[in-house]
Amino acid sequence: MRYLPHTPADRQAMLAAIGVDRIDDLFIDVPRQALLPEALDLPNHAGEMAVEQSLAAMAGRNLPAGAAACFLGAGAYRHHVPAAVDHLIQRSEFLTAYTPYQPEVSQGTLQYLFEFQTQVALLTGMEVANASMYDGASACAEAVLMAHRVTKRNKAVLCGGLHPHYADATATVTQFIEFDLDTRPAKPSVAEDLCALIDEDTACVVVQTPDLFGRLHDLRPVAAAAHAKGALLVAVVTEFVSLGAVSSPGEMGADIVVGEGQSIGNALNFGGPYLGLFATRQKFVRQMPGRVCGETVDADGRRGYVLTLSTREQHIRREKATSNICTNSGLCCLAFCIHLSLLGEVGLRRLAQLNHGRAVQLADQLAALDGVDVLNDSFFNEFTLRLPRPAAGIVAALVGRGVLAGVPVSRLYPDDPELANLLLVAATETNSDEDVAVFINALREVLS
Amino acid sequence: MTMNQSHEIETSSGHRGLDLAEPLIFELDGPGRCGVDLPEPGPINNRLGGLERQAPIGLPGLSEPQVVRHFVRLSRNNFAIDAGLYPLGSCTMKHNPRLNEKLARLPGFADLHPMQPIETVQGALELIDTLAAWLLALTGMSAVAMSPAAGAHGELCGLMCIRAALEAKGDAREVVLVPSSAHGTNPATAAICGYRIEQLPADDRGRVDLSALREKLGPHVAAIMLTNPSTCGLFENEIIEIAQAVHDAGAYFYCDGANFNALVGKVRPGDLGIDCMHLNLHKTFSTPHGGGGPGSGPVVLAATLAPFAPLPMVQRSGDGLMLVEQKSAARGTAASFGRLKGFHGQMGMFVRALAFILSHGADGLRQVSEDAVLNANYVVARLQDLLSLSFPGPCMHEALFDDRFLKDTGVSTLDFAKAMIDEGFHPMTMYFPLVVSGAILIEPTESESKDSLDQFIASMRHLAERAQRGDADYFTSAPHLAPFRRLNETQAARHPVLRWQGELQAAAE
Structure with a gap:
């Protein structure tokens, strides 16, 4: 077995050094009836080529997004990732290191975490960020729990445009504590008045922008309303490239910004691993969940970095910790950090413009089709179509024409007939003029 | 030269041979520089609703060679398994095969959008289903929840299943018992599920004190969370008696599977009376730790807890596989405690773990x-x-x-x-x-x-x-x-x- 270094002679010599005859003498604490006498009746070890063939066959039974004209979004976005990103994150020193508990031999990880935290803080317009969470949905849940700790209040208002996975993950972690969620209905054609729902019991109001339907929201009115009642504003961003084009949630008054960082540096990966982003104001830092990297000096006075503020964390505080999180998304942070370093100010702003421009072009062409309406007044790179028939059937018909047309809202809200004809469509810099033409022509055919 | 002398040598550059000093990326800024060539955007009537960003973001500008050099220099300050022995207890720093990295990057896995039509991702569901079958066989359990993103997330999943099962009986209970040797994640997780934590003392052999456990058990105890082998590196030799006592009290037995590397292929937790256990794919099944994640923490469940498992889950449907994303009586998910994260789980980690499992096989x-x-x-x-x-x-x-x-x-x-x-x-x-x-x-x-x-x-x-x-x-x-x-x-x-x-x-x- 290629991964196991011991020869039978090594094993014998080691057993002898230990002073036992057989390996099972080391398993004497296992109840006899539970110790398997032999290997399970499953396939035995396989060479690299055989494993590769077996998994490649499974991969071959999927349609990679890049093999079609792909317009899928709804919280996961297909962007071009420069080759240097994937090369660098596979360096042994990054890939095969653990959480940086020994800072003297982990400065590589710690410095990029510090850089990552700074990038997230800059993009969101916040003062501090943590070293990542699992994904956007779990980060959203943690933000609500944090608002509960900060305000000691027991209610949150979730906007109707919040991605339902985020709302569901939040409902999951609050279901067994004394906490109420006012989850607003998903109504893409109606402007909702969140301000009127905030009262003295409200810990936070959660607003996504761009929201599930692609609409952009000016957060200033809801921030003012929340702050007037002593509540926090949690802003959710599922497409971080948008922050290259639109005002940051921090500029608009958010107290906590969470989101999904997948779209910078990370592949689609069928939904994971992704990258939960979490940023807030300095004054709340001791209530923030997750790992945090901070600057310090070494014994020679040289600038360096360590994991810090660990008195918030489970390994110190145990049941009084701000979160149970331990492992986060280290390597996904690194991919985000490298991609954003390559883009820089100029690149990110241009990337955002390209995304928006492609989406505007696509929306205009789709809106010109008979029976197709674009519902959005505003959007970044994703918008909602109303189709004349249920969107799921149309999407299925378009697959055969080489188009992954978007996410039917019914996939996320199967029980709401009012949403059945709606389709979420995203465009990114990866979509060519030809992709757009293929989509328009195919949709025209399917609808005719 | 002695080590003290080597420390005293000063260089004019701040570099020390191969040890290259590296500033922060922000300190390498060359305004206007960019490491990505993108086309010039054409003119558009923007639809940003008056929310255009006004202020600069503050990101530094660098070319690609500068970025590559920066991160390569940083990397050289890290210790890594690939470089040497990394004996972090309870972290299982084993070799990370590069085959697994290669396979996770096949476009048929890496370039799949999570919301693609189900008929276009049958191979991905097959991979999840195949991995799930191996995990069930290796643990001797009835069901597995694949979506938790890490060990602590798996603990949350397990405790949520337990709480949901107890509430379904109208008997939520108040207390979770946690040994003093437990990972901090155990009590932190139980607290999120609304439980009060009581510590279990160890006996002088480093094991759970069975008589103390029996005294603590009662109708108020929802579960015990026990790591086996324990964080003392010891197998709980009275585990079957522990499970019996826990079940006699109407409580559930959560096992922290962080240390499953000691048992894989040798002992099945299902034979020990365990009701649920998370598996850290980034420990036992070699997915890279990546400087702190991403991980993956599937949870295996006994039949009594299976109905409460989180969504989504992969199920057989006629000739193919389907993804059950909503509560459904017809699909047996009506009692699910809900959703833990976005989309379907750590697919990239599943590919790597299955490659590790198939490479080793039952004998390996x-x-x-x-x-x-x-x-x-x-x-x-x-x-x-x-x-x-x-x-x-x-x-x-x-x-x-x-x-x-x-x-x-x-x-x-x-x-x-x-x-x-x-x-x-x-x-x-x-x-x-x-x-x-x-x-x-x-x-x-x-x-x-x-x-x-x-x-x-x-x-x-x-x-x-x-x-x-x-x-x-x-x-x-x-x-x-x-x-x-x-x-x-x-x-x-x-x-x-x-x-x-x-x-x-x-x-x-």
Whole structure:
């Protein structure tokens, strides 16, 4: 077995050094009836080529997004990732290191975490960020729990445009504590008045922008309303490239910004691993969940970095910790950090413009089709179509024409007939003029 | 040249040979520079609703070679398994096969959108289903929830299942019992589920004290959370009696599977009376730790807890596979406690874990646990005369020592660990578990050869003897030869600087 270094002679010599005859003498604490006498009746070890063939066959039974004209979004976005990103994150020193508990031999990880935290803080317009969470949905849940700790209040208002996975993950972690969620209905054609729902019991109001339907929201009115009642504003961003084009949630008054960082540096990966982003104001830092990297000096006075503020964390505080999180998304942070370093100010702003421009072009062409309406007044790179028939059937018909047309809202809200004809469509810099033409022509055919 | 002299040499560049000093990416800014060539955007009527960004973001501009050099230089300040023995106890730092990386990057896995039509992702669902089948066979359990993103997330999943099952019986209960040796994630998780935590004492053999457990059990206890093998590296030899007592009290048995590497292919948790257990794919099944994630923490469940498992889940449907994303009586998911995260789980980690499992097969996985246990016991055998073993053996896949052997030397566990860095090893887990003084928890894993272990053991013996000879200064000032000297963690916590603050910060200093 290629991964196991011991020869039978090594094993014998080691057993002898230990002073036992057989390996099972080391398993004497296992109840006899539970110790398997032999290997399970499953396939035995396989060479690299055989494993590769077996998994490649499974991969071959999927349609990679890049093999079609792909317009899928709804919280996961297909962007071009420069080759240097994937090369660098596979360096042994990054890939095969653990959480940086020994800072003297982990400065590589710690410095990029510090850089990552700074990038997230800059993009969101916040003062501090943590070293990542699992994904956007779990980060959203943690933000609500944090608002509960900060305000000691027991209610949150979730906007109707919040991605339902985020709302569901939040409902999951609050279901067994004394906490109420006012989850607003998903109504893409109606402007909702969140301000009127905030009262003295409200810990936070959660607003996504761009929201599930692609609409952009000016957060200033809801921030003012929340702050007037002593509540926090949690802003959710599922497409971080948008922050290259639109005002940051921090500029608009958010107290906590969470989101999904997948779209910078990370592949689609069928939904994971992704990258939960979490940023807030300095004054709340001791209530923030997750790992945090901070600057310090070494014994020679040289600038360096360590994991810090660990008195918030489970390994110190145990049941009084701000979160149970331990492992986060280290390597996904690194991919985000490298991609954003390559883009820089100029690149990110241009990337955002390209995304928006492609989406505007696509929306205009789709809106010109008979029976197709674009519902959005505003959007970044994703918008909602109303189709004349249920969107799921149309999407299925378009697959055969080489188009992954978007996410039917019914996939996320199967029980709401009012949403059945709606389709979420995203465009990114990866979509060519030809992709757009293929989509328009195919949709025209399917609808005719 | 002695180490002290080498430290005194100053260079004009700040570099020290291959050890290259590297500023922050923000300090390398060349305004207007860009490491990505993108086309010129055409004119558009923007639809941003008047929310266009006005202020600059503040991101630095660099070309691609500058970015590559920056991150390569940073990488060289990291210790890694690929470079050497990394015996962090309870972390299972084993070899990460590169085949797994290659396969996870096949476009048929990496370039799949999670919301693609189900008929276009049948191979992905097949991969999840195949991995799930292996995990069930290896654990002897009834069902598996694949979506949790890490070990602690798996704990949350398990405890949520337990709470949902109890509430379904109208009997939520109040207390979760957690041994004093448990990972901090266990009590933190139970608290999120609304439970009060009561600690279980250990007996003098480092095991759960069965009679104390029986006294604590009662109608108010929802569950016990037990790590087996424990964080002391010991198998709970009375585990079947523990399970019986827990079940007799109407409570559930959660097992923390962080240490499953000691058992894989050798013992099935389902044969021990366990009701649910998370598996860290990034430990036992070799998905890379990546400097702190991403992980993956599927949870195996007994039949009694299976109806409460989180969504989504993969199910067979006619000739194909489907993804059940909503509560559905017809699909048996009406009682699910809900959703834990976005989309469907850590697919990239599933590919790597399945590649590891298929590479080893049933025979190889059994050899994994046997070699892991052999290696830890070999370390004990060769060190126990000099270091202080906390509990008599045999141990399982990791060995727990404490700081009694350093008594009156002026050397702490921390100092000893830092001296290991100078010897070219990553330190062991230190000060955990909390049940012994100055814990030194060593987990070599099955990836280490006998030669590698012999070198490690020789260094440990050398340092133990040196400490006992009274050379405390050497230890308290260690590491001497690492890229950085000891970092001031107190300063970092007292005056938190959590981001680059540019000119302001430079001026303040």
